[in-house]
Amino acid sequence: MTLVVSPPPDIPEVDLTTTYDAIVVGSGAAGGMAAHVLTSKGLKVLMLEAGKKLNVEAELRSMQWPYEHPRRGDAPPGFHALSFNEYNIRKPPYAQKSAYKHVYSYVGGWGGSDYVKNILVDEKDHPYSGTPYAWVRARALGGKTNIWGRLALRLSDYDFKAKSRDGYGEDWPISYADIEPYYDRVDRYLGISGHKEGLPHLPDSLFQRPNKLTAAEVKLRNALKPMGRTATPYRAGVTTDGVKNKYRSKCFGRGACQRRPGGCDIHAAFDSPTGLIYPAMDTGNLTLRTNSTAHEILVDPKTGKARGVAFVDSVTHKSLEAKGKVVIVAASTLESARLLLLSKSRQHPNGIGNSSDHVGHNFCEHIMGPGATGLVKELVGKQPTLDDGKPGGFYIPRFRNLTEKSDGFLRGYGFEGGSGQTIYPWSTNRPGFGSQYKKEVRDYAGAFINIGAFGEVLPRYENQVSIDPTLKDAWGIPVLKFDYKFGDNEKKMAEDMATSAKEMFEAAGIEIVGVDREVLTEGWSIHELGTSRMGNDPKTSVLNQFQQSHDVKNLFVVDGSSHVSASCQNPTWTIMALAWRSCDHLADEFRKGDL
Numbered sequence: 129m130t131l132v133v134s135p136p137p138d139i140p141e142v143d144l145t146t147t148y149d150a151i152v153v154g155s156g157a158a159g160g161m162a163a164h165v166l167t168s169k170g171l172k173v174l175m176l177e178a179g180k181k182l183n184v185e186a187e188l189r190s191m192q193w194p195y196e197h198p199r200r201g202d203a204p205p206g207f208h209a210l211s212f213n214e215y216n217i218r219k220p221p222y223a224q225k226s227a228y229k230h231v232y233s234y235v236g237g238w239g240g241s242d243y244v245k246n247i248l249v250d251e252k253d254h255p256y257s258g259t260p261y262a263w264v265r266a267r268a269l270g271g272k273t274n275i276w277g278r279l280a281l282r283l284s285d286y287d288f289k290a291k292s293r294d295g296y297g298e299d300w301p302i303s304y305a306d307i308e309p310y311y312d313r314v315d316r317y318l319g320i321s322g323h324k325e326g327l328p329h330l331p332d333s334l335f336q337r338p339n340k341l342t343a344a345e346v347k348l349r350n351a352l353k354p355m356g357r358t359a360t361p362y363r364a365g366v367t368t369d370g371v372k373n374k375y376r377s378k379c380f381g382r383g384a385c386q387r388r389p390g391g392c393d394i395h396a397a398f399d400s401p402t403g404l405i406y407p408a409m410d411t412g413n414l415t416l417r418t419n420s421t422a423h424e425i426l427v428d429p430k431t432g433k434a435r436g437v438a439f440v441d442s443v444t445h446k447s448l449e450a451k452g453k454v455v456i457v458a459a460s461t462l463e464s465a466r467l468l469l470l471s472k473s474r475q476h477p478n479g480i481g482n483s484s485d486h487v488g489h490n491f492c493e494h495i496m497g498p499g500a501t502g503l504v505k506e507l508v509g510k511q512p513t514l515d516d517g518k519p520g521g522f523y524i525p526r527f528r529n530l531t532e533k534s535d536g537f538l539r540g541y542g543f544e545g546g547s548g549q550t551i552y553p554w555s556t557n558r559p560g561f562g563s564q565y566k567k568e569v570r571d572y573a574g575a576f577i578n579i580g581a582f583g584e585v586l587p588r589y590e591n592q593v594s595i596d597p598t599l600k601d602a603w604g605i606p607v608l609k610f611d612y613k614f615g616d617n618e619k620k621m622a623e624d625m626a627t628s629a630k631e632m633f634e635a636a637g638i639e640i641v642g643v644d645r646e647v648l649t650e651g652w653s654i655h656e657l658g659t660s661r662m663g664n665d666p667k668t669s670v671l672n673q674f675q676q677s678h679d680v681k682n683l684f685v686v687d688g689s690s691h692v693s694a695s696c697q698n699p700t701w702t703i704m705a706l707a708w709r710s711c712d713h714l715a716d717e718f719r720k721g722d723l
């Protein structure tokens with residue numbers, strides 16, 4: 129059963145002879161927000177999306193029980209997901225000599241891979257080269273928002289003005305006061321669940337009803353208070369009280385949130401198509417063309433300004449062009465860098481918007497791996513509780529380098545965590561056999577708790593992507609080459625993550641079952657940021673504070689590539705708040721004829 133109030137609007141044939149007010153490339157969080165804001169201000173917008181439009185409810189099947197699926201949710205034979213070892217022992221392009229018919233990123237190896245096999249890209253068609261990197265991509269209308277983990281956090285001036293605090297890198301050209309009204313708009317329009325904590329380094333949102341913490345989580349929260357740390361209910365980009373949007377229902381705490389790589393077929397969890405794109409289509413101002421892979425931003429030879437986008441039809445491989453007065457790139461951090469670098473012309477020999485030589489550089493994200501698993505002994509053998517089917521567990525915000533300086537590293541990290549009874553018990557490694565074993569598993573099922581950290585990776589000019597001189601994708605478009613690795617600051621931070629995870633469980637009287645110290649491959653966080661950073665100086669930045677190219681005034685890049693530093697908070701809510709702010713500005717400039 130699914131509960132979708134209204135079917136998506138029809139997608140009519142696209143007229144490529146029209147000159148649109150704006151062309152948006154990409155339909156994820158960033159592109160969806162650009163389309164929403166610009167169409168609501170009356171601009172005629174064409175959205176080009178490389179992936180297909182999926183019948184996403186049929187893909188996600190959130191209410192399907194494992195026993196209703198022939199392979200308990202696994203993808204059919206011939207589908208292979210890359211493992212941690214493959215990422216590290218081998219080098220990209222990982223799928224090149226694979227005997228498997230289809231190869232996916234590691235996310236395709238989570239339980240329920242059948243539900244995402246048409247959303248994630250097949251690495252065979254989408255190779256890349258260079259240093260190890262676990263690059264997770266989704267090519268479908270809505271991009272990664274179809275399956276994102278929904279943790280929706282704000283940044284603060286601890287992030288925007290980090291250089292002023294510790295001297296490293298660059299400050300953002302905006303402060304929290306500039307973006308706060310736009311975070312509020314995103315909260316109101318899309319819905320976010322959470323609990324107010326009043327922390328200066330993790331500002332509260334305009335929350336709807338939060339998740340209930342489990343008994344283990346309450347125990348941890350109480351123990352952390354005297355340490356000046358907080359375990360707060362997961363701040364989920366999920367509407368729990370409902371929003372005014374006929375394509376979305378409110379969360380009623382069921383479904384596959386916790387047991388598959390995301391996805392909510394009633395769209396209580398935000399996704400770009402139902403949250404942003406379909407309502408934008410209903411204004412009559414948005415034209416959508418899926419299966420349209422952009423490979424060059426076209427330039428007017430007289431003015432050097434953007435005049436349109438060259439793309440290939442992803443199905444027919446036919447080359448086509450779309451015309452626009454403004455071009456908005458929102459293909460996700462790394463794909464946007466690729467598109468800018470591919471767009472070489474006489475006026476922009478280094479790639480469009482790249483006179484600073486900073487496109488592709490200052491690439492940053494979050495380091496992951498360290499964490500801990502614990503056992504809350506007094507919960508063993510207790511009555512089962514219903515903890516499955518909720519948008520998330522809890523979040524412990526950053527506590528390092530706020531009021532005092534930590535030894536050995538700059539910036540900080542936060543923890544995501546969970547506990548309680550889930551459809552698959554965590555305790556299957558209990559000793560025993562037969563009915564005794566079953567009893568052990570049931571007794572321990574709700575007593576475990578785990579936390580895993582996400583830490584800020586410092587932006588460094590030398591961490592970069594560039595265009596590979598020879599390798600091409602299945603459409604003949606040159607691909608990215610990675611030259612990216614964690615540095616000493618990240619490694620020292622990772623050691624501290626494991627130590628503090630253990631310390632917090634011990635303080636709460638939670639028995640340590642295991643401490644993870646291993647750092648996961650670069651890219652694992654799926655939070656790639658910073659390849660076209662904003663700044664006030666055109667020599668050291670690509671975009672101004674409105675994500676507008678310093679070089680080409682009718683070119684905007686509104687995704688995570690504009691971020692000046694990664695912070696340690698998950699980026700999607702910030703991507704959307706910034707895109708809203710920039711598109712407000714864009715629409716004003718457009719009306720004045722200033723673009």
Ligand SMILES: Cc1cc2nc3c(=O)[nH]c(=O)nc-3n(C[C@H](O)[C@H](O)[C@H](O)COP(=O)(O)OP(=O)(O)OC[C@H]3O[C@@H](n4cnc5c(N)ncnc54)[C@H](O)[C@@H]3O)c2cc1C
Pocket residue numbers: 153154155156157158159160176177178179235264266267268269270271272273275276277278279280281389390420421422423458459460461463467654655687688698699700701703
């Ligand atoms: C499993 C998973 C869990 C996650 N959990 C969280 C979380 O808890 N919190 C959080 O904040 N973030 C999370 N993320 C990350 C989040 O999904 C991204 O930050 C967000 O989707 C970025 O939005 P975007 O628009 O920049 O990119 P995307 O959502 O990737 O959208 C980009 C779109 O552009 C299209 N495109 C790419 N190249 C081209 C081209 N050349 N021409 C035309 N179209 C193109 C793509 O097909 C895609 O549809 C998670 C991601 C995944 C996969």
Ligand code: SF4
Pocket residue numbers: 190366378379380381382383384385391392393394395396397517518519
């Ligand atoms: S728990 Fe809520 S957000 Fe998650 S799948 Fe179910 S309805 Fe959707």
